[in-house]
Amino acid sequence: xxxxxxxxxxxxxxxxxxxxxxxxxxxxxxxxxxxxxxxxxxxxxxxxxxxxxxxxxxxxxxxxxxxxxxxxxxxxxxxxxxx
Numbered sequence: 001x002x003x004x005x006x007x008x009x010x011x012x013x014x015x016x017x018x019x020x021x022x023x024x025x026x027x028x029x030x031x032x033x034x035x036x037x038x039x040x041x042x043x044x045x046x047x048x049x050x051x052x053x054x055x056x057x058x059x060x061x062x063x064x065x066x067x068x069x070x071x072x073x074x075x076x077x078x079x080x081x082x083x
Contacts, residue, residue, distance in 0.1 A: 010075045018079075021072035030082060037073045044069060 010018065019026050024036050042048065046063045054062070076082075 010079055014075060015079055018072035018075035021068050022076065030080060033076065033080075034082070037069070040069050041066070 016026070019028075022033070022036055022040065024033060028036070044062050044066050046059045046066060049062050050056075050059050
């Protein structure tokens with residue numbers, strides 16, 4: 001399971017950690033939040049980094065980072081009832 005919370009809502013600590021992973025404050029607008037997620041996804045996507053010629057070891061780290069970013073996005077998205 002990739003960081004799914006199986007329907008329970010995030011605790012304040014989980015939510016706080018998710019915002020930290022995304023590098024935004026809890027008061028950020030939905031639009032800015034979505035923009036930040038898209039920017040992070042673009043910058044950290046393993047396929048994009050592989051295409052830039054990054055060594056496989058670095059791509060592995062990017063895969064882990066992307067997994068954390070996606071989990072954080074899902075947590076915040078659920079908390080805000082975003083699509």
